[in-house]
Amino acid sequence: MSPFRVDLNADVGESFGTYVLGQDPALMPSITSANVACGFHAGDPSVMRETVGLAARHGVAVGAHPGFPDLSGFGRRPMTLSAREVEDIVAYQVGALAGIAAACGLRLQHVKAHGALYNMAASDRQLADAIARALVAVDRSLVMVGLSGSALIAAGRDAGLATASEVFADRAYRADGTLVPRHLPGAVLGEEATVTARAVRMVRERAVTAEDGAIVALDVDTICVHGDTPGAAALARGVRAALEQAGVVVKAMR
Amino acid sequence: MSPFRVDLNADVGESFGTYVLGQDPALMPSITSANVACGFHAGDPSVMRETVGLAARHGVAVGAHPGFPDLSGFGRRPMTLSAREVEDIVAYQVGALAGIAAACGLRLQHVKAHGALYNMAASDRQLADAIARALVAVDRSLVMVGLSGSALIAAGRDAGLATASEVFADRAYRADGTLVPRHLPGAVLGEEATVTARAVRMVRERAVTAEDGAIVALDVDTICVHGDTPGAAALARGVRAALEQAGVVVKAMR
Amino acid sequence: MSPFRVDLNADVGESFGTYVLGQDPALMPSITSANVACGFHAGDPSVMRETVGLAARHGVAVGAHPGFPDLSGFGRRPMTLSAREVEDIVAYQVGALAGIAAACGLRLQHVKAHGALYNMAASDRQLADAIARALVAVDRSLVMVGLSGSALIAAGRDAGLATASEVFADRAYRADGTLVPRHLPGAVLGEEATVTARAVRMVRERAVTAEDGAIVALDVDTICVHGDTPGAAALARGVRAALEQAGVVVKAMR
């Protein structure tokens, strides 16, 4: 049996009302965990139900993807909420998706914060703790997903939650283990061969080469696959195939 | 032991952000079931958490009070949603409150639709069935609350749910068992003696006198107490005292 | 000089935040009036500004396309608002777009209600009057666009506004001049030859053949061209070319 194992996750269910976003049906066959938007930054109750149903049909584990209450900014704009407000909006969104999932006969596997909330909580321990408290409160069996090495993982562990350390095969890293911000040149890697090679190396060697050439050690439980670019579904397929060819078992995080 | 028993319910948690509505703290000692707004027509995650905590401290059972997505109209404006959309928004809102309640160590007891959704589903069996399906899907132990004799009760029963037939001691009835619409003169009764006498009679005789003098038979599991008028808390206290003095056990519906 | 003249209008600016809808850039060269969504059922301030700028660059006249406050339902779900509420939401949305348009050096030409608001006001004179009052209040030089022969046109005229009677070349008509509802078979005509021939006949003969073969007389100031289907831009080009070839001057309504 292979000693290497990883989960592939993607953000899905980001359509809203009449607005269609992403390519969920094409992505589902390649992933093992789906982060479903919960209606604050994207998604609505009917989109959520359809997305959970789609995941169920593909045997993909379902998790909540809570974000800031900012539909017009897609949850990508930093907002200053108190820790208490963050705890409450996360509990609300996780509960809402759990209700929808129950209607499909599913339990939630994990929670991964979205966009600005994810980024801010990766380095702000108070926000990370607020998110962890919400998970403990709603269902302590939920896996808390966060950037490898970040405050999110530390907060989850200290709260007694199972955690999943996330890495990004298509993003450039800095020597300190943080991601190069999206708006900088070279932040996003597009070439399939590069991305798949990085994914395999991340899993097998628990490391990535930073932009300055430094070797960064990583915890790697799950790899994020993006779904919002034209070639996204093909890239996800390529990453999964490369991982399996390299002897890695691709399996839901729990 | 008294053969008479009834629940007293009220709509609570209707504040939003900086906006305060109702007088929940004054009302809680008099009621046995709290219908908590879920963020669509009123309420927000932090208000929901505070409201559930308040109910817990008073030993009041907690239920969801889902409404149309219409904050500016407080969920009182009829909207034309498909049965599927109604099922989804109810599952979402019930799940969201269940998540918040879990954070307070509570399980939900019941679901009562709000405003225009309640009124429309009282006479529209397709909407009532959609609500019942949402309850079955999320948690089949939830009690479905609806107007006594309405499609809501029929839908709940046919779906295998426990139901609670609701009556209004401060509202005028028509001979067919429906309420006189709010905007008509005489629709709302304000005098405490009248309201408390009606409440006692409703529970002990399972009947109410309609505006034309007809006697209307009622199923009476729960009496709705309003919280949004100046004297509301005092009236609720009066109704509860009158019921207990008449030998009625006032107790949560389950 | 040709005695025949008509305006071609389309609904544009229906994107929202990160969500893209329609094909405005491809549509603009074919139309003479743009109905810009105003943020209630679709559109946001930045989308509005970009859309007005795009229209300006194509010499297309700009109008407001106000709808119900229902982003998740795209303004297509009937809602029960009071006449006063309708007047206020229309004044608000028209003013908002006028502000954005002023920033681009433009004045608004017209107002056309959207979706359920348009359909309801076409047959509900009180709603139509409320819309007309909003136009008079904000700017009495605005042209009120409405379904040919509907309450919208009558209300606009009685309020002293210029009106533009709208027809739909790609929709089936009933003998009473109303449209066959979208969900019925045959309601939407897709074949380009059919649609262009109807458009030309509508303008030259002021008539359309209803589904039962009856000839329906029409006032025809503007033809609505849809932008939300894959072949929409091509169809709009075809309609315009056919009109011009038939000697019709295609020109903004004012």
Added chain:
Amino acid sequence: MSPFRVDLNADVGESFGTYVLGQDPALMPSITSANVACGFHAGDPSVMRETVGLAARHGVAVGAHPGFPDLSGFGRRPMTLSAREVEDIVAYQVGALAGIAAACGLRLQHVKAHGALYNMAASDRQLADAIARALVAVDRSLVMVGLSGSALIAAGRDAGLATASEVFADRAYRADGTLVPRHLPGAVLGEEATVTARAVRMVRERAVTAEDGAIVALDVDTICVHGDTPGAAALARGVRAALEQAGVVVKAMR
């Protein structure tokens, strides 16, 4: 004739749907300029219309009070919007209120940003410039209101706008002319005698004593009067009376 003159402004129209906030009718007789919320952080089209009508009946000049799109946070939570987004949301909100005001036969006098947007733009010149651009674009006769000595005033002047420097008689100042943040002890002064004395001194001496005893020079065109505390209306009356008794002409800013 008195050489001293000042405007008294207050934030009004902050109710929303069924939610009532503030005490506008009691406040109106004491103020000369009303900052009307525009639907993003508070207010809705019907509340705006009622508020403008109320101001008109009291002869109070009307201005827009645009805020972040954050109803649940009342626009008090910092959000990271681009300068372009800020320009667009300000143009939208100013236009919307101008439309509503036109319906009441009024033109807008001024624009004062709300809450977090005001505070952030007071020290962030890029945001202040974005607001100024929106005013120039929509109507260059609008007066730009901002904290005395702040980037808002500089931006307004550089954009060629009339400006009004605002001071707060009931807030503690720092030696650098900024306000002591609300959450710090002593930030808000409540005693009427203190507040009225400060108001008079601010206007007559163009100065205020900071918390450390330093004398801070101020430009003083308008004094902000708060309307959201129990004694607010009485305090406003007191401030106005004290000013007039001290020979100050209290008059709208333009």
